[in-house]
Amino acid sequence: MEVLRIVLNGVLCSITLWTHTTCVVAAQYLSLFIWPLSKDVYYKFHAQIMRFWSQNLFQTMDYFAPGELIITFDKSCINNKDKHCKNGQESALNSTNNTTETNEEDEVYQEELEKLLTRNNQGQVTGISFPEKLIMIANHQIYADWIYIWFIAYLSKAHGAIKIMLKHSLSLLPIWGRGMKFFEFIFLKRRLEQDKDNILGMLNSAKSRNRPMWLVLFPEGTVISDNTRLKSKNYATKLGMDDFKFTLLPRITGLLMCKETLKDSVEWLYDLTIAYPGIKPGENPEDVMTMKRIFCEGNGPHEIHIHVQRYRLADLPSDTEGFSNWLLERWTEKDKRMIYFNEHGKLPEEHDIGIGEDERLFNGNTVKIPIKLQNPLKECYGYLLYLVFYIPLYYIASYTIRYIYHLIAQ
Template identity: 40%
Template structure:
């Protein structure tokens, strides 16, 4: 694990944009020979092809297995809704294990975390080198959207949480993804929210899904409770790109707003509506600022960390960096859309300053907690054999069905 020399204090967000490197760490620059933040490809065309085939087989077989398990359990919806949602959360946890193990085996990635005082004591390093988070069971998580696989690393954070939350994550997706075979229907069973980006169409369906997420249940002792929930939102609406940055700059100029350098200006409408719907059942919004090591100033991670580069060529990000902050809903102007829009935009200016520090120094501010420096770990499961859980449920159904089929045949012959 790389040691980071601790500083006595972290710079304020207002000073970050003027700061130069004080850590002795180089900012993200590219080797002119390799021209890629992760260096040269580790595998040639043939080996990259074999890796692509193996990744596809593992991912496809896992998705088919999980979806078949969902279909078998679908009738529970009409028998017992609470049991149905618990069952589907297990299949969602299986998908979380699938993408985590896929990344662990084919694209091993270092994760470097820190956070401000609002998340002090909620991030710790376990004796075996894993990170353990202690975030609440119900929250809204927001993040800047750097590349398509941001959600994959953030989903893994749910796995690291105590208690584990990777079976209770909800993501808002583009409606077109529903049409992807197996994966689309699987996400419907997961309870993910599909949006057309037309608020007149999206608002009723979003309200319907959020009402389900704030429904109270009753346990056998008569106690009322809410199901765990992490709702992941990307207020920028899409991942960062040259086209997106240009649109954001034009919008800022049109509206007379200060633009950002490392982000796109956020859209507040969907988040404002979601937080008002969930008010009273969620206390905090957790904000994650995401940065990928080595992406040079003015460039975009999506141009480097493609599926082929990350999983097939052996060029995953050298590190994915998270900086966490927490905001209480009680402190947000949720009674006024215009005021909330200003509030969210100010948070994005702060994130832009954080990213300026990262681009300049190669590090986010250090932890504002007992742990000095940054927590450094890898995307991995706690136990090597956990991937077996993906296939256990369907395998168990197969064994049971086989047993009853053999018993029926024996009785028929007798």
């Protein structure tokens, strides 16, 4: 029976994703009629379609692989703590029982952090305020990482502004490859000399339109595997340092290039540390939590622990050596967090969340938010109304073909 359940889940999940994705691409093609009339409406249309597509993905995730985000905010994330924005880190990383903050400062911090949150009538957190434009970086544990980051964008109503980088081979997929190009995802051949012009062109184009944009990057370049772990160890040896235990050494050049390109239009860089329970030392996270296990077997992470830090781009080094040192320091911190998480089941800065009705309420600097749409019917199927426009297009095309046929026949 378990095998049958896994097979049925896999078939149903595949059909659901295939159907929604194909319909989304069909809706995207309607934008070809908008482009000659208004470029601004064209890009707004694709942002709306992206929102619908991601919402369908979240609904599929809720059904096949339900989970909750446990998000912990660093003090650098609040507006009146500029002194934290430069170093962007809390002393809790090295001493979880730090008590140097006064009660008054804690109260101010709580009040300012509360301003970032949106709650429903029950007091549960349903939204988080982020800037319209930002760069977001994170450690890369499993291929599903980007889905959870995208849901954070959903909480900020920015899930129609995501820019991600994908393998070039995905752009060659029939139908769906064209759809990803409509969304202006950036496709890479994994060689900077070949990708540089493409990256700069896409970023400068997006910047010139002055529209919301979340550029999401994984500086490690890929998930942990036996092969990438070996490369990370070799690189660490070259740098004269020990390799990390739960992360890979980050790549510098691509992120620095993006930062320098966007620094006059984007103010903030957000750094996420993502951790999943159930991964033992020495295990490759993607081997434990494959897409098959998440969607077909229902063995995905039920809790996704995320630590958020914020940095002002203007405060970050612009030279290669300085930026390299800064990024390595951030990844050293991440690895320490991951080691702590592996030993204690939570991140060092994370506050305990209550159990029961109040478990999703704000507690200290930590919130728990289910990966769930607020209005599933409206948010999942509203885009189907766009497909109605294909009805008159069908009749127009049919009439035109018949008319041309009669002309030729005569």
